[in-house]
Amino acid sequence: MTRLDTMDCEFPETLADALELMADDTTRGVPLSGGTDLMVQWAGGVVAAPQRVISLAGLPELKGITLKDQCVVVGAGTTHAELRASEVIQARLPALAAAAATVGAQQIQARGTIGGNVANASPAGDLAPALVITGGAVVVAGVHGERRVNLTDFFKGYRSIDLRADELIVRFELPVNPDGSREMFRKIGTRSAQAISKIMAACRIRIEDRTIRSVALAVGSVAPTVIRLTELEAWLTGRVCDEDTIAEAVRRTVSAVSPIDDIRSTAAYREWVSGSMIRGFLDAFFNAEARERR
Amino acid sequence: MAAVGTSVPRRDGREKVTGRTAYIDDMSFPGAWHGVVVRSPVAHGRLKGRHLDPAFDWSQVVVVTPEDIPGENLVHEIIKDMPLLCDDEIQYLGEPLALVAAPTKDLAREAAGYITFDIEELPSIQTLKEVIAQYKTDEGKLHKFCAQTIVKGDIEKGFEEADYIIEQEYWAGHHEQAYLEPQGLVAVPGEDGSVLIEGSMQCPYFVALELLPTLNLPPEKLRVRQAPTGGAFGGKEEFPTWLGGYVALMAMKSKRTVKLIYDRHEDIRYTTKRHPSWSRYKTGFKKDGAITAVKVEFFLDGGAYGTLSSIVLARGVLHAFIGYRCDNVFIDGRVYRTHSFPCGAFRGFGAPQAIWGLESQMDLMARACDMTPHAFRLRNAVVPGDTTATGQTLAECEACGTVLERTLEKCDFEAKLARCTRGAQDADTWYGVGLAFFAHGSAFTGDGEARFKAKAALDLALDDAERPVVLIRCSSVEMGQGAHTVLPQIVADGLCADLRFVQNPLPDTALVPNSGPTVASRTTMIVGNTLYGAGRKLKAKLEAYASARFFESQAAILKDSVFSAGHDRVDFEEVALAYLKEHGPVRVEHQYELDPKIAWNQETFEGDAYPSYSWGCNVVELEIDRATLQIEVKKVTGVFDVGRVINPMLAMGQLEGGFLQAFGYALLERIGVRNGAYDADRFQTYIIPTMLDAPPFDFEFMEYPYTFSPPGAKGIGELPIDGLSPAVANAIEMAAGIRMTEIPVTPESLFEALRKQVKS
Amino acid sequence: MKEVTRKWIINGKERQVTCPPLRRLLDVLREDLHLTGTKEGCGEGECGACTVLVNGDPVVSCLIPAGQVPDGAEILTVEGLEETDLGRLLQEAYLEKGAVQCGFCIPGMIMSSYALLQRNATPTELEIREAHAGNLCRCTGYVKIVEAVQYAASKLS
Incomplete structure (x- = not known):
């Protein structure tokens, strides 16, 4: 038995379901992506364990890396392993590919996600510098719709990001490294x-x-x-x-x-x-x- | 065919690669309770009272307090000052004040939260830096656990003869063993009041003997079994005695099996580390490089209690000037108290701290008299016939400076030295090469082995398949170092039978004689020789039997698993089966005999400090990135005399693993004490090397067998951790032109040092 | 707290577990399924002793909530290695090259070797070192582990 064994977790199957859960005080929980940061903090008692957790693992809307109009769109559930292996990221956002390769070791890279890394908002978050130099934006969503925030503004301060309690990070829109x-x-x-x-x-x-x-x-x-x-x-x-x-x-x-x-x-x-x-x-x-x- | 000298694959390996090896936390103990230790929240204080909050239902748990200790409230180590559970003056943060056992770990933890203590906090001194500052002003206020001097010749005269005198201080920090399997023991109470303790440990007889007065048990009522042990490195030498005390008390009071398994965080926070050290070398030497005087102050931070610090200090002072000639030596060793977790055993046991200072000082002296580091060492290195600081005359079986010569040649040191950047401002990358030459005393200090009288036995018995088997019976453990492969190899050769007949079960104090603790680089050399003797005795016994039973009283000889007399031959197996059928299982026991020529004065530290020495020399090549001051070790070359090499593959594994620990000690593993607690207390903050940090090693052995004890092994376990730190610091000076005097050396400390250098 | 039920294929055999949703996969393996070959060395994803493969990816089972491992997932632990050609090859290579000392890191280490060689049968030394950088070993200095993986790879080609 560990502290983790006493905690509740929901496993929504779509982003819409997840946002519904997040919308209401009575069903809201702490979003959990790959777990590589939060599981350590909860198990070790570094932070108080929340009553309820909403698992984002496997939500299809949070997956995928696509190139659209000189902008790479990266789903928040994309893992570090997927980032570093992606030819699009390697060619168009080489700093991000390099940063993803330095997160933990392969076991962590296989689970940890770009959305989780940003949401964790550690001053030592490995992806943040490579993200903000793109001048790109993060798209967050709630039941009432999406909101697009410049990455530079999104990181507000120590362990603080511009994300409301009912919102989830859904994707990143990152302008490619232009020719030259x-x-x-x-x-x-x-x-x-x-x-x-x-x-x-x-x-x-x-x-x-x-x-x-x-x-x-x-x-x-x-x-x-x-x-x-x-x-x-x-x-x-x-x-x-x-x-x-x-x-x-x-x-x-x-x-x-x-x-x-x-x-x-x-x-x-x-x-x-x-x-x-x-x-x-x-x-x-x-x-x-x-x-x-x- | 001889087994000794061959790279027999590890005999416990298959169970390990299949995941079948059951370490203590993998074993099933149905109905076992779980224990937790309730600890002091302050570093120094007076315990005034203890309260169990009535809001908690105490009937579901068992609480152990000092009043529950049946015997004396004392942990029997060398210095007997530490209570098992503190009941008066608290000496360190985390000191055990009570124990709680409960059906689940969560419940035990919850209960612990309902125990409160009245403590009057007292002022504390927590770090060696504070101790040394105090020592330099007014040492009277310090608590000294122990002291040891070594005196040779006339130190004042030595300084008078010197052309140059230099003085330098060296610091080394705490060092965590970081075995991968955390500490863990289980205690099972018997209906007759006996207790069985089983778990991860190096020294079953420490637990079995030292706890008797505490638990007030006769020897036959306390039985200790070693479980497969996932690394130890000294960390499971004396600490399991404390843990065994906790878990036995809980089992005795609850009358239930109790498990006490630390998680990593608790393990780093609340188990022993290598002693931090401060040493001050003042050395005198002539223009031609001859050393005329060596004065060393060698002080250790013992932490809160004396534990076994006196013998760590002994090994420390005995290695504070080793490997070189000098007629005038004065070594002043001391261990002081700090209010921090007591320090303990870790591979090297005082020697790495000593050699860190000595081999750094050697480079300083070389530079002062304008000699190269290697020429200066060659000028002073001992050869057989020379005497050590204690007056021991080195025998022919000591490689001495030969390993130094061979290492220089192996890596072409001279050419590398010419490439060193020595702080050149126009280089993007600094390159440096550094050297250290050292020895490590094998086995117990002085005549310790004669006083200890290690015993080991062989049982000839039938295995489960009714085949004859020779079982090794000794208390020396397999903890990863390979004892359960190397000892059977030695027995096979002593017996002159095939290795397949020899097995080495895990030790159980109900079944094995006391061959001593698995420490001090003594297992292969001392216990190996003892078992070799037992093998010889069993051989003689079976030869006599075979002679009468199979060869009509002709003298029979056992060789290569065959008994022969004249032209007649009978297999080992047939003779052994016949013997077992006739006489049943038989045990032969043997006791280690120390070379009677060893003469040692334990008071003055004069005479033969060790039966023999292992010798090593290592060269570090490194690069420093000017932009970040990150230090990259490019290669480590080394040559080692560990006597007869019993299993080359396993021995090389000992070198490589020991060197990577030394690498961490020198460059990565920083741990401080802040507010009484270690500031790096998880694997996220206590940084041990990964596969990508590990530098290439190029090592070879030079065999100078210890002829007195066949098959001639000397110590190997500790040697590889002794000499890397000074070689790193010496290489850094050759690269960056600056002398680093504290380990670990980090980019941050190098940056600070360079900044100060620029300022001055 | 609402328990979850998952059906996985562990070491080739279908197993169903019902447990708290955030229970660590490590605890499910060791305590509920008695697969104690997988070890806990730190409980925070630093040492890699608890490495297992989930759908071919090496992961640290101390950081994985059981509920996040979906139905149908294939889990391979050290106990399943003997059932595979690559697993047996690696086990022999580890023994022959002297890659094992205390053995506590090995159940995780060898899973990283397995994952690597399954994806890349001809790794460079750097690739080998990178693939095992999440597995701490305190005994060996890693030299003989690298040699064992190289040796196993040489037998593959």
Whole structure:
């Protein structure tokens, strides 16, 4: 017997049924997707176990990865294993494919989902930086209809997202990495695999003639929630990507983050390495662009 | 054909790969109750009272308090200061105050929640950092459990002779054994007042003997059986004695079978770890590299009680200066109390902490006199005939510096050294190579084996299929290290019969003599030799029988499972069957004889500190990413003398596994004490290496058999965990140009150190 | 609390279970079905000792609510390995190469090996290491486990 053995769970077969359950106080429960975060928290007593749980596993409406009008639509129930294996994600959202490959190990990737990862709203959520650099949106639904929220706005703060009690995350609409631009993702964890991140960053950038035409940068695990470095992005846009620019970008990154000391790392290291990661991205893109010109 | 020296597949392997091996939590105990431990919420305090809330129906559970202990409320370890259940001064957070047994674990937990305690909280000192700060100002306020010095020559004279003197402090943190199977025991009460304890453990006789005065039982009323054990590494050496006390008390009071199985969280929080250490090396040496003086302060954080810290300290000081010549040595070892969970046994047992400091200091000395790390070591490495810090003259069966020479050649150390970046600012990746050379004393310290008198036996009996079988009877356990394969190999050779006739059942104190605890790298060497002797005796017995029964009193010789006299031959099986039919099962017992030349003074620590030593040398190559300061070990090369290698495949597995634990100790496994509790207390936060972290290992053996004890094995279990940390720190200095003096070395600590270096 | 009933094919045999909906699959296997080969090493999905295959995917059974495993799902545990050619091949490889020490991680480890070789009969060393990174072993240093999987793969081709 564990705490889990005392809990109730509903298994709706359609999204509509699930939303019906969520609509009413008397039937509502905590949504459960792959369980890789919540099962640990409930079993270990890290968070109070809820009275009722609504299982989203197997809801057909939450599955699938499709490319539509330069936008990849990803169902919230898509697993990390499906993300990293998807040719569409690999080709069009390479940072997301790379991020999904760093979530836990294969056993976790087989169960954990993109919707669950976002809903869990951990500052160390592995997918968040790769999602927010797309400039995409999350679509949430309730019985009265859908609502589309920009991902950057969706992450509100520490363990806080823009999701009402009666709503479920149903899909993500992620603009593809346009031709001519590149994406990168890097995670530094507590070890080489099966690790929670100390820090991670994602980047989407287009450089032409050594000039940064467009750029999106995001860092995770350095603030209460994932942060998009919008001021730095604006400053970088239109600039020639040279050593001076990179050095200033590093300074601005370091001042934009607000990391803490915790069991996994230190604030000082995270602050420094967030700058290093941005330097690494810009260096890599700059060099790649220079190689192409040659 | 000899079994020794061949890579016989693990004999308990098939049961393990099929999932049939039943560990303690897999066994069925119908009707068993479950126990929980009720713990102190404070790190230091005075227990004033205890209340059972009447709102709970106490008739459904059994509560055990100190008043229920039939004998003395004491855990009998080396230092006898720890109560089984605290009834007065609380010394650490989590100290057991009461026990609850109930039909279900949930009910036991619920009941525990209705027990409250009045505690007057007292000020506490929780970490070794606080202890050392206090030591440097006013040590009078510290509680010292024990101390041990080693004195050789005249240390002051040694410093006077020196051209250079350098001094450096080294720190090492707690280290969790992290066996994959958590701690677990079951106690079954008998109608006659006896108790059977069964479960995961290294030392059945520790549990069987040390609990007698606590439980107030005569020896025949306490029986202990080892269950298949899913890893131990020292973590199941003395701790199961405490756990056995808890579970036996609950079984005795409830008169029911009681299970006490920890989950991982409880296991990390409330079981023993490797002692954190602080050492300060002050060494003097000449311009030509000759070491003239070594002064070491070697202090351990014992945690809240003395437990077996005095013998951890003994092994620590005995390894604080080993492998090199020096006429003037002074080693000052101490163990201090902190109000944190008591520390205990972990593979290496003080030696890894000592060698961490010593082999780091060797590189500092080499640099100071402008020698390479290897030239400096070769200059000072011992050879047979040299004397150790305790005055022991090293025998011909010691490989000594030969393993160092072979390692340097094997990895082309000189060429690698030339590639080191030494903190070059223009390199994107720093590269470094580091070396450590070390020894590990095999078996109990000094004449410990002579005093202990390990006994082991062989039973010739019929198995279930009515075939003759030789059963190994000893208390040494299989815990993954391969004893139940290696010991039968040795017995087969002692007996001169095929391995298929030899079986090794799990130990049961009702059936086996006391061959000692499964610790101290002594099982293959000491118990192996004892069983080899028993094998010889059984051989002689059966030869005498065969001679009379089959060969008309001609002298018979057993070889390769065949008795022969002249041209006549009879199979082992036929002789054994005939013997069993005539005489029934027979037991032969043998006792270990320590080399009588071993002379040891346990007071002054002078003389022969160990019957023999294993030797090792390892070289670490690593890279450091300048952008993140992540440290990637590219390769570890090593050469090891563990005496005669009984089973090369299993022995290599010991090296590889021990090295990966050492890798975690050096680079990953950080655990601190915060508010009295470990801050990394789950597998999510206590980070052990995965398959992707593990570096490539390139290891080989050099065999220098311990000739006094056939078949000549020395210790292997602990050697591989001794020398990696300093080699890593030495390689980091060669890569990054900075000396790291605390393990684990993390990107964060390297960042801090480099930042300080820039500032100064 | 409303119990659920599920019909699964476990190690090739149809089994029906009725249990609390969020009961861990691990507890259903070990306690209700007495399949104790699968181990609990941490209970939070970190160590992989409880790895089983559900419809071919390696998963940590300590994090799976039984109710989420649908009717008809095929579950393979260490006890079922002997019934399969690949399972027997892996068991022999683990023994021959010395991949086993204390054995507690092995029931999970070998399931990850099975899942890998079923999908990829010619894995690189990196692929092998990645496929087992969710299975902690404290005894072996992993060297001989990698060798065992390589050896089994070589016998497949």
